[in-house]
Amino acid sequence: MPKRKDIKKILIIGSGPIIIGQACEFDYSGAQACKALRSEGYEVVLVNSNPATIMTDPELAHRTYIEPLTKEYLEEIIAREKPDALLPTVGGQTALNLAVELSESGILEKYKVEMIGASLRAIKVAEDRLWFKDACRKIGLEVPASALVNNANDALRLCDQLGFPLVIRPSFTLGGTGGSIAYNKEEFGEAIAHALDMSPVHEALVEESVLGWKEYELEVMRDFRDNFVVICTIENFDPMGVHTGDSITVAPAQTLTDKEFQRMRDAAAAIIREVGVETGGSNVQFAVNPENGRMVVIEMNPRVSRSSALASKATGFPIAKIAARLAVGMSLDEIPNDITKKTPACFEPTIDYVVVKIPSGSSRSFPAPTARSELR
Amino acid sequence: MAGQELAGRVSCTKPYGWDKGSVEVAISPWSEQMGESDAEAETRKHRVVAYDYGIKQNILRLLVDHNCEVYVVPAQTSAEDVLEMKPDGVFLSNGPGDPEPVTYAVQNIQKLLGRVPIFGICLGHQLCGLALGGKTFKLKFGHHGSNHPVKNLLTEQVEITAQNHGFCVDPDSLPSREVEITHVNLNDGTNEGMRHKSKALFSVQYHPEASPGPHDSHYCSPSSRT
Numbered sequence: 121m122p123k124r125k126d127i128k129k130i131l132i133i134g135s136g137p138i139i140i141g142q143a144c145e146f147d148y149s150g151a152q153a154c155k156a157l158r159s160e161g162y163e164v165v166l167v168n169s170n171p172a173t174i175m176t177d178p179e180l181a182h183r184t185y186i187e188p189l190t191k192e193y194l195e196e197i198i199a200r201e202k203p204d205a206l207l208p209t210v211g212g213q214t215a216l217n218l219a220v221e222l223s224e225s226g227i228l229e230k231y232k233v234e235m236i237g238a239s240l241r242a243i244k245v246a247e248d249r250l251w252f253k254d255a256c257r258k259i260g261l262e263v264p265a266s267a268l269v270n271n272a273n274d275a276l277r278l279c280d281q282l283g284f285p286l287v288i289r290p291s292f293t294l295g296g297t298g299g300s301i302a303y304n305k306e307e308f309g310e311a312i313a314h315a316l317d318m319s320p321v322h323e324a325l326v327e328e329s330v331l332g333w334k335e336y337e338l339e340v341m342r343d344f345r346d347n348f349v350v351i352c353t354i355e356n357f358d359p360m361g362v363h364t365g366d367s368i369t370v371a372p373a374q375t376l377t378d379k380e381f382q383r384m385r386d387a388a389a390a391i392i393r394e395v396g397v398e399t400g401g402s403n404v405q406f407a408v409n410p411e412n413g414r415m416v417v418i419e420m421n422p423r424v425s426r427s428s429a430l431a432s433k434a435t436g437f438p439i440a441k442i443a444a445r446l447a448v449g450m451s452l453d454e455i456p457n458d459i460t461k462k463t464p465a466c467f468e469p470t471i472d473y474v475v476v477k478i479p480s481g482s483s484r485s486f487p488a489p490t491a492r493s494e495l496r
Numbered sequence: 497m498a499g500q501e502l503a504g505r506v507s508c509t510k511p512y513g514w515d516k517g518s519v520e521v522a523i524s525p526w527s528e529q530m531g532e533s534d535a536e537a538e539t540r541k542h543r544v545v546a547y548d549y550g551i552k553q554n555i556l557r558l559l560v561d562h563n564c565e566v567y568v569v570p571a572q573t574s575a576e577d578v579l580e581m582k583p584d585g586v587f588l589s590n591g592p593g594d595p596e597p598v599t600y601a602v603q604n605i606q607k608l609l610g611r612v613p614i615f616g617i618c619l620g621h622q623l624c625g626l627a628l629g630g631k632t633f634k635l636k637f638g639h640h641g642s643n644h645p646v647k648n649l650l651t652e653q654v655e656i657t658a659q660n661h662g663f664c665v666d667p668d669s670l671p672s673r674e675v676e677i678t679h680v681n682l683n684d685g686t687n688e689g690m691r692h693k694s695k696a697l698f699s700v701q702y703h704p705e706a707s708p709g710p711h712d713s714h715y716c717s718p719s720s721r722t
Contacts, residue, residue, distance in 0.1 A: 347654040348712075349645075378642075378708035386711055453647060453654050453682055463683045466654045468643040468710075 123160055124449040127204035127234065130157055131197070133215035134168025134175055136189045144173075145429035146212035149440035151175040153210040153424075156444040158182070165201045167194065168211075189214055191221045198222075198231045207447055209237035209400050209423035210440050216243055216423050217292070237447035238422045242396040246422040249291065249325045252395070259390045262416045264407075266327035275312045278326050279305060285329040288312055290319035301329065301361065330416060331361040333407040336373055338388045339431035339439060341401045343451040348389045349468050351401070351439060352431035353381070357476075360407045360418075365426060371434040371475045380413065387417065397422045399446040401439045434475035437465070497662055498634050502593030503549035503601065503619060507571035514546075514566040518557040541565040545583040547573065549591030549601065549619050554707035558714065559587065572600055575607035585613040588620025590703065595622035595632050595663055602626045609695055615716075616699030618661055621689070624699040625665030628675055628692070635686070638662035639702075642709035645682040646689070646702055654682065657702035658709025664701065665690070 132153055135146030150166070151174045157164050158181075166181035169189045176184050183201065187193040206228065208219030216238075222228050223240045245251045253263045265282060268291075269275040279286065288311045290298040298318025302308035315324035335356035342348050355375065357368035373381065388404040395402075403425040405418040428439040436459045445455050452466035544564040546556065549571050559566050567581060571591075578586060586608055588601075595602075598619075605627035608614060616624045622632050639659040646657045667677050667687040679689025679700055689700040704713035 345652060345654075349656060382706065382709070382711055453645070464645065466682055467645045468656050470641060470643045 122450065122454070123445070127162070127236070127448065129163040129165060129201065129203040129205075130236070130448075131165045131167065131201065131203035131206045131233070132157075132181070133189065133194070133206070133208055133211045133218055134166060134170065134173065135212040136169045136214045145426045146210070146215075146424070147173040147175050148429050148432075149210045149212075149424040151177075151180055152438055152440035153207060153444035154180045156441040157207075157448065160445065160448060162448065165197070165203055167197055189218055191218065191225060191227070194218060194222055195227050198227065198233060202231060203233055205234045205236045205448075207237050207444065208235060208243075209443060209447070212423070212425075213421075216247070220244070220247075237400045237443065238397055242398070242422050245395045246397070246402075246420050247292070249289065249419075252419065255394045256391065256417045259394050261387050261390065262414070264328040264330055264416050264418075266325055268323060268325050269312070270316065270323045272309065272312050272316075275324075275326055276305070276309070279308055282326070282328050284308075285331055287325075287327040287329050287331075288315045289325045289327065290315040291323040291325065292320050293318055298324075301331065329361075330407040330409070330418070331359070333360040333409050333416075334375065335360045335364070335367070335418075336376070336384065336406045336408065337364065337369075337427050338384060338404045338406070339401065339425075339428055340388050340392055340404060341439065341442065341446065341452065342392050342397060342399065343446050343466075344399050344449065345451045345453075346393070347452045347466055348392065349452065349466060350385055350388065351437045351469060352435050353384075354427055354431065364405075366479055368479070369427075369430065369477045371431065372471060374474070376408075380408070380415075384415065387415070391417065391420055395420060395422060399449075400424075400443040401428055403427050430475070430477055435469035435471060437469050498594050499597060500593045501597035503591040503598050504571050506550040506592060507548045508568060509570060511567060511569045511573070514556040514568055515560060516557055517560040518554065542584040543567070543582065544585045544587050545569055545578050545581050546587040547571060547578075547589055547601070547604075547620070549589045549598070549623075551589035551591070552703070552705060552707070554705045555587070555589060555617065558705050571598075573604075575604040578604070578608065579611060583612055585615060588614065588616035588623055588699070590618030590620060590660075592619070594634070595619055595626055598623060609692070609697060613696035614698070616697075617705070618701060618703060621699035621701045622661075622663055622665055624697060625670065625687075625690070628690075628697075629669075629671050630675075631666045631669035632663050633666055635662055635664050639681070639686075642706070644702065646713075647680050647682055648689075649678055649680060655712035656710045657688075657704070657713055658706050659702045661701060 134150050154164050164181040165183045167185045171186045208215045256263045285303045298315045300311040302311045337354040339351045352371050353373035354369050354371045355373040392402050403421040408415050424440045432439045438458050453464045455465040457463045457465050542564045544566050546568045548568050601623045642658040644657045644659045646655050665687045681688050691698040704716035
């Protein structure tokens with residue numbers, strides 16, 4: 121099916137300031153999406169609070185607003201621009217959270233703005249750890265054992281059931297902020313108090329530890345025709361317990377047999393379908409126990425993620441650009457491959473080289489290293 | 497490679513039964529979606545005679561998974577001998593070399609067509625093409641690897657497939673009144689699958705059994721198609 125004609129003006133939410141959790145990768149993805157939608161003939165309106173980005177260059181969008189990324193400012197911009205659609209999946213978690221707020225407060229409905237790229241339901245299922253776990257279990261996939269708590273007493277009772285170490289993850293925070301790992305009851309008490317404090321909904325997930333397991337990410341895409349492709353596999357050199365942003369990562373995955381990889385591929389396809397990401401890119405994370413091969417699903421991001429930028433660079437497959445085109449109703453087999461120009465984008469890049477990402481930073485500014493789930 | 501008949505050289509010398517299914521490394525979400533459990537619900541097994549032109553074991557495993565009782569026979573087995581085994585379906589395997597010199601197989605397929613459902617893969621697909629009056633040709637580089645996008649023209653969906661072939665069926669050479677093209681390679685537009693419009697024959701050029709490769713095409717099976 122060719123691109124949609126019923127929408128003309130599309131609002132893109134940028135990623136905001138470049139800090140941990142809202143990295144410059146999302147400037148890259150947002151800029152790609154602007155270019156792609158412009159070249160398809162759509163009028164692009166961009167909102168970003170950070171003027172020091174490529175995407176806010178005047179020639180990228182038809183109209184660029186440099187305003188705080190809050191519901192109030194967004195409503196004013198929507199009222200003024202009257203866009204037909206909102207693309208929230210190329211500006212990282214900030215954009216996605218804001219889109220959820222706009223949708224739930226009725227602003228999108230009021231101004232008849234359609235959310236494209238991901239539905240409110242898909243975002244909620246993917247973002248809510250418990251809903252997501254339920255969705256995975258429903259399709260027969262394993263997830264780490266866990267429970268959700270909103271007070272310290274309930275949390276302490278869980279320790280006996282699950283054993284240490286335990287992972288504590290506050291709900292709805294960026295880059296794992298407020299998350300930690302506890303090895304004993306004392307640490308656990310502190311960690312829970314901190315996590316509940318950090319969570320905007322005063323809620324945290326206590327989870328079986330998969331510390332030391334092998335960590336994988338699959339960058340996948342799906343179109344409205346249900347075509348599914350894996351763009352890139354990424355293996356973290358550092359095991360589970362070291363945040364992906366801090367890890368040395370290698371593309372493609374290095375230590376999976378074909379059988380293990382195909383099982384992971386099947387699982388990723390089943391997840392993106394169950395969560396209901398109808399078009400666009402997603403990032404699905406898995407952990408594999410090196411002792412026995414047990415595979416558990418860790419999480420999925422129903423949007424262009426930090427790893428998408430690496431995957432795009434590693435494979436030459438421009439994920440954000442293609443995701444933007446999929447969001448306006450094109451299918452993967454209609455979009456030309458960016459490199460060959462002749463073959464379609466509906467394929468799985470196979471690379472005969474490895475791409476390694478090594479994070480750099482001043483180690484002097486950190487105290488003695490400990491394993492954390494929070495990006496530092 | 498052109499002109500070389502290699503299938504007969506790699507085929508088994510004696511017929512044998514096969515009863516091993518695939519070994520699941522763990523749960524496959526795919527098998528639930530594709531409704532494989534339906535096949536298990538049927539009690540009577542489909543008797544399949546598989547021509548061995550160089551067969552891959554995972555094909556046999558998947559046939560067993562699809563509730564088939566499988567007998568493998570040498571490439572040169574006559575159509576009469578196969579029919580005597582009273583099969584519910586005949587499977588034509590993959591194999592090496594040029595399909596054109598494998599004339600005995602083409603003749604056998606022509607005799608079997610219409611009398612028993614036929615399902616072919618890879619070389620088996622090319623032999624079907626020849627048996628239906630089509631032509632085959634050698635590709636410049638061949639298709640190798642596990643990332644070939646193939647469009648299923650019946651569902652409009654794309655499968656990422658495993659492929660390993662140097663020859664190809666020319667779709668224009670097939671009698672269009674009898675044969676329908678069902679699958680096309682998106683990279684170069686070459687033929688990847690076809691079916692007979694009135695008789696039970698279905699074949700694909702790629703390797704739906706994967707191993708190695710994606711499981712997108714596992715839906716291809718004699719029980720689901722014929």
